[in-house]
Amino acid sequence: MRYDIQQLLAEGGNTLCFDFELPLVSVADLAEGVACIKGNIRNHGGYLELTADSAVEAVAVCARCGEGFPFKMSFETVRPVAKALTDNENDDYIIADEDGFVDLSEVFGEELLLELPAKLLCSEDCKGLCVKCGANLNKKACGCSTKEIDPRLEVLKALLENG
Numbered sequence: 001m002r003y004d005i006q007q008l009l010a011e012g013g014n015t016l017c018f019d020f021e022l023p024l025v026s027v028a029d030l031a032e033g034v035a036c037i038k039g040n041i042r043n044h045g046g047y048l049e050l051t052a053d054s055a056v057e058a059v060a061v062c063a064r065c066g067e068g069f070p071f072k073m074s075f076e077t078v079r080p081v082a083k084a085l086t087d088n089e090n091d092d093y094i095i096a097d098e099d100g101f102v103d104l105s106e107v108f109g110e111e112l113l114l115e116l117p118a119k120l121l122c123s124e125d126c127k128g129l130c131v132k133c134g135a136n137l138n139k140k141a142c143g144c145s146t147k148e149i150d151p152r153l154e155v156l157k158a159l160l161e162n163g
């Protein structure tokens, strides 16, 4: 969604409201879903500030077992907006393009990536997949022996035992 901020800049006190849905398809570990984004950009005497509330509802892919699971998250955003690069501009600023538009789909796509937990797990104690047969250990015990250790890990095990 692109929004024209020219009108907004014309007069102090002006407010531009937005309310849109951002479809999420393969964003990081989210398989599908939607982010509902609602907020406004307000002109505080020439200084533009965006405030928004975002609510994510998606199907996420578990980092351990690879299964999809329902995932919800919400977050707040408060960022300054500028028409063009200025001296006191920093990474926090949302900058309009040449035509005076800000692309909020892009802005919130990036916000979302920053807000997402580094690892999405279907549950804190997800057992993951068997390293031998690939069975989902949350669903069944596969019966593989867990005593046998990868030779590369033997070295680590020895270190741990000695330490």
Ligand SMILES: [Zn+2]
Binding pocket: 062, 063, 064, 065, 066, 067, 121, 122, 123, 126, 127, 128
């Ligand atoms: Zn899992």
Ligand SMILES: [Zn+2]
Binding pocket: 130, 131, 132, 133, 134, 135, 142, 143, 144
């Ligand atoms: Zn197994």
